[in-house]
Amino acid sequence: MTQRSRHTTALALALVLAAAAPLGGCGGDERGPEGPRLKPLVIKEQTSSVTQGAGGYVVTWAGVVANPNRWYFGENVAATVVGRDAAGKEVVRMEQPLDAVPPSGALKFTGQATASARPVDVKLTYKPAVWRRATRVPSAYVPFPISSAGTEKLGNGSYLVTGAVANPYAKAATSLVVTALLRDRAGKLVGGASTYVDDVHAGAPRRFVLTVDSLNGAGAVASTDITARTWGSSGRPYEELALSGAVPASTVRPRTPPFTRDRGYQAMPVDRRP
Template sequence: MTHSIRIVGALALLLVAGCSGEEKRQAVALQPLTVKEQVSSIVKGDDGYAVNWAGVLVNANRWHFGEHVVATVVAKDARGNEVVRIEQPLDAVPPAGTLPFSGQVVVEDKPADVSIQYRPARWHQAGRIVSAFKPFPVSDVMTDRKDDGAYLITGYVGSPYVLPVRSLAVTALLRDKRGKLLGGGSTFADDVQPGEKRRFILQIKSVEDTGEIATAEVTARTWGSSSRPYEQLAFGGVIPANTAKPTTPPFTRDRGAQLTVNGDSRP
């Protein structure tokens, strides 16, 4: 083996070691998603037992989306037998953001216990800084408690982006007067055009005591387990803050004209 070959081989080993070390540092730096809060409830209905669950996941990583997260919901009866097992794919969790989510299922046998487990996220480095991912505005939220125990939520959702949004997931988290999470519900708002609003309607019947509900915390996000829909919107840009045309006539002379020494150049 020649001297030059030994040098090339040593450099290659150093490069591989350096890349491996960098990958390990990135892996260590990425923090797993954390469960900020979660709750479940069981309500007897005409068709069986409605199991409702809701929670909030937190992504502490400022440069990465948490993708392909799956919540596994298991309900067992009083003897410990499983009466339901559901895998719920969750939407992508934005960098330095949260993911409110909810779900519901109706079963015949009465559950006694509900547990939720989460599959670890796959990480995708964001193509934009955190401030580029604008929230979707929710407005005119109204709530109504029905006589049959249902809780009705209506409102409007819009988009700050130039590109149209194919589908947004709208989630309402229900809280009591102390801020404790009681449950939630989700729906969709499709074909949200730039500068326009889409109405949403949510009817939740699976919370144990709707009389305890004090607030409905409503948020909207892109639908899908990957970051692609959100990133495409961010790449397309946001709607300018001021889009109205001027109503006054233009100046007869440019205000930026150079001032002459011997006279007043104001228009």
Template sequence: MTQRSRMAAAMALVVVVVVAGCSETSENKKQLAPLTLKEQASSIDKSSNGYLVTWAGVLGNANRWHFGENAVALISARDGSGKEVLRMEQPLDAVPPGRSLAFTGQAVAKVKPASVKIDYRPASWHPAARIPSSFRRFPVSDVATEQLEPGSYLVTGYISDPFRKVANSLVVTALLHDEAGRLLGGGTTFVDDVRAELKRRFVITASGVKGKVADTDITVRTWGATAKPYEELVAGGTVPVNVTKPTTKPFAKDRGYPPIGDRRP
């Protein structure tokens, strides 16, 4: 091998090592962002068998290409002396890529709590099987919010399925906000057998709401700690948008400007 060949081989080896090192460093630096607790609200009310603790929260997933799976909300309450009087673990549904997960719940404490804290266990990450835009949102319509009594609201509306495959079970959560956008509370229900061609009604009772409600936000998600239910719906295909045939008759003559040189009457 000539001196020039040896030098060329050595340079190629250096380039390979440098590129490999850069690639490895870049891969090590690439980390998924953890879920973040974007909003939370809680309330404490006297009940017949103790104190009813009600909570609502929103977890955000900033990762555009990964589902957050198997996350668990941790709810704890302490009395005036700092002693823990309630501790709950609430398994959460999968958080879609680049979206948020709204959750609500309630539990009874035997001793009156003075404070409530919402935390969560980190999620495990699952790469999305399709591009994020494939995971279409579930349409919501005709939402109505009615106050039943102080602190209690009834939220109703309709949801439908944007996918060809029937959604066996969906989770519908209503979050109630005041005029300033502050979260006041909410409630959750399940709706089964949701189809594209038929709207399904949901009814949610939200209790423990402290403050005047000015806005209701409805979120719909697949039920389950993993991305599998959502991905199965997407794999079945989506329903075309605006497939209804026009009801008006076609114009006898085009009312637009004719192309240059068009001499039709």
């Protein structure tokens, strides 16, 4: 093999490796000998409460977990809820599969289970996520807008949360999960609930209604944090929406004629008092 042929072969190999490499701009992922060093999910906050129900004790919980990795979906995540009575006996255990956590995003979730005896200690543990590289840049995963939101206290101490969720993408969202988290005046998470909204098209927001029961603590609710996300342990439904592209904020032309002339502006009078 001549020097020139070796040079040509090396150049061709370099081009092949460059084409097979991940896209540039990966947010400074630190790479080790076995690939990127991904950070685990971060438990931002969580709460639980126990109330007497018709068929036993109702255990409810709510939490927020964050994904610190800019270019990866956290998939196949699960939360395990274990409640024990005063003697330390396990009276309730439930594993809750969680939806995928988007890149640099957060997952807000709620859950409920029934225990035969009253638990005095409720703990949540989390199964580590399976990481999958996103196919789009993080800015492509536009959040689902919430509008006309309202929170009303009911007579039995529960709260009714209403509103509408919109789809910012060209493709219809087949199923979305809407989660409402309630907070007290100090911003502490006190409870929450979730519901499902199906077949949400761009430009046609869908209304949702949910009830939050079994709040943790007697303090008044001061704020409601409402978010929507795609349903399922995989991030592929979110990616399919992002691949369809986000629609402009407004695609409807004005129906009124333009002004015949610029109305201009009126300057404020000058205060000439001594």
